Amino acid sequence: MSFLHNKNILLGVTGGIAAYKSVVLVRRLKELGANVQVVMTESAQEFITPLTFQAISGNPVHSSLLDVEAEAAMGHIELARWADAIIIAPATANSMARLANGEADDLLTTICLASNAPLAIAPSMNQAMWSNRATQENLQTLKSRDIEIYGPASGEQACGDVGEGRMLEPEDIVEKLEALFNHQLLSGVRVMVTAGPTQEAIDPVRYISNHSSGKMGYAIAQAALEAGASVSLISGPCALQANNRIQLTHVVSAEEMMTAVHADINDIDIFISVAAVADYRVKQVAEQKLKKHSDSITLELVKNPDILSSVAALDDKPFSVGFAAETEKLEEHARQKLVSKKLDMIVANRVDKSDSGFNSDYNSATVIWGDDSQRFEKSTKSRLASDLLQLIAKHYINNKR
Numbered sequence: 001m002s003f004l005h006n007k008n009i010l011l012g013v014t015g016g017i018a019a020y021k022s023v024v025l026v027r028r029l030k031e032l033g034a035n036v037q038v039v040m041t042e043s044a045q046e047f048i049t050p051l052t053f054q055a056i057s058g059n060p061v062h063s064s065l066l067d068v069e070a071e072a073a074m075g076h077i078e079l080a081r082w083a084d085a086i087i088i089a090p091a092t093a094n095s096m097a098r099l100a101n102g103e104a105d106d107l108l109t110t111i112c113l114a115s116n117a118p119l120a121i122a123p124s125m126n127q128a129m130w131s132n133r134a135t136q137e138n139l140q141t142l143k144s145r146d147i148e149i150y151g152p153a154s155g156e157q158a159c160g161d162v163g164e165g166r167m168l169e170p171e172d173i174v175e176k177l178e179a180l181f182n183h184q185l186l187s188g189v190r191v192m193v194t195a196g197p198t199q200e201a202i203d204p205v206r207y208i209s210n211h212s213s214g215k216m217g218y219a220i221a222q223a224a225l226e227a228g229a230s231v232s233l234i235s236g237p238c239a240l241q242a243n244n245r246i247q248l249t250h251v252v253s254a255e256e257m258m259t260a261v262h263a264d265i266n267d268i269d270i271f272i273s274v275a276a277v278a279d280y281r282v283k284q285v286a287e288q289k290l291k292k293h294s295d296s297i298t299l300e301l302v303k304n305p306d307i308l309s310s311v312a313a314l315d316d317k318p319f320s321v322g323f324a325a326e327t328e329k330l331e332e333h334a335r336q337k338l339v340s341k342k343l344d345m346i347v348a349n350r351v352d353k354s355d356s357g358f359n360s361d362y363n364s365a366t367v368i369w370g371d372d373s374q375r376f377e378k379s380t381k382s383r384l385a386s387d388l389l390q391l392i393a394k395h396y397i398n399n400k401r
């Protein structure tokens with residue numbers, strides 16, 4: 001069954017010659033079991049009639065923001081909420097510019113602003129318009145907002161030019177849309193994730209810890225759930241809420257995390273260690289609050305157990321994925337950890353920037369396995385988590401064969 005089965009796809013059609021190809025796109029989406037609503041801009045209707053899309057999609061076509069009747073049937077906010085994904089195909093240079101500017105002066109741009117659904121565009125324009133700096137800058141803006149860019153392809157254009165700017169073929173767009181919903185790769189698989197910091201007590205009121213917020217680990221746990229896995233999450237202290245279908249265990253120290261992990265590890269297929277576990281703990285935790293009698297004090301620290309290494313060393317070890325938090329030589333240091341901890345994969349991320357890594361909603365990463373690696377540019381942690389889970393699932397499945 002296609003991942004698009006039963007998915008609500010809102011197709012935006014803007015005014016380009018490739019609009020005729022979008023009819024084939026709707027037909028293919030329908031064949032795969034998707035529900036399709038079409039929103040056309042005014043100029044799109046110069047290229048193709050709404051009636052064509054209505055006949056193929058089986059739904060009335062939406063085109064006006066200020067049409068009382070249409071709003072009463074399915075208003076723009078309702079359409080925005082309805083969509084599981086929005087794809088604009090073709091997306092003209094003008095529509096890209098208007099999206100980049102956050103305009104909301106017609107139905108399509110308003111829906112795009114009002115919807116939380118993933119948004120993808122399939123650009124289609126003359127090659128010179130595509131390579132123009134203005135379009136390329138708009139493209140970067142759209143990418144920075146996590147808008148998916150499908151294509152464009154290269155080749156002969158309707159105007160006779162040859163170059164980049166052709167809309168992707170409907171089959172290619174469908175393939176990419178399916179990948180958006182490819183959530184069941186881990187159906188029946190049991191995934192354990194560690195997240196957040198650990199706190200190592202100094203005395204009853206003080207502790208040693210780090211800046212981990214838990215956001216990356218919780219996003220990984222959620223992405224595993226969406227990929228169909230049953231998920232347990234061992235979390236250090238943090239202020240986040242997990243999906244109630246995730247089995248959540250709270251711990252404070254590294255030793256508690258170690259105990260919680262090993263309590264269930266024999267039932268686990270994939271272990272993903274996102275927690276920023278304190279490498280050291282205080283050797284002798286003071287029973288009473290330490291008094292500030294002297295100008296300096298010395299705390300003796302002893303090494304904490306390495307939880308991830310202990311899991312990867314098990315005879316019947318789960319597929320083991322580590323995270324490497326680095327401030328320099330990202331790939332070199334991560335690769336050393338991959339080897340020394342005997343991991344299947346490691347996700348290397350930088351933790352020396354304020355706009356990603358620790359305690360940010362954003363992150364970027366390089367995933368390393370064997371002699372290979374794959375780079376994931378900066379995106380929201382939830383988007384990154386979902387991309388990472390797809391890659392991890394692929395390797396886990398290959399590994400089992």
Ligand code: PMT
Pocket residue numbers: 196197211212213214215216217254273274275276277278279304305306307308309321322323324325326337349351357358359360
């Ligand atoms: O929580 P956020 O604010 O969202 O930030 C996310 C993050 C930066 C914490 C996360 O993306 C991340 O990098 N996690 C790993 C942090 C870390 O401890 O990295 P490390 O390079 O020191 O450790 C390597 C691996 O060994 C990690 O998978 C770690 O979980 C594991 N480890 C480390 C020490 C230890 N005693 N036991 C372990 O299991």
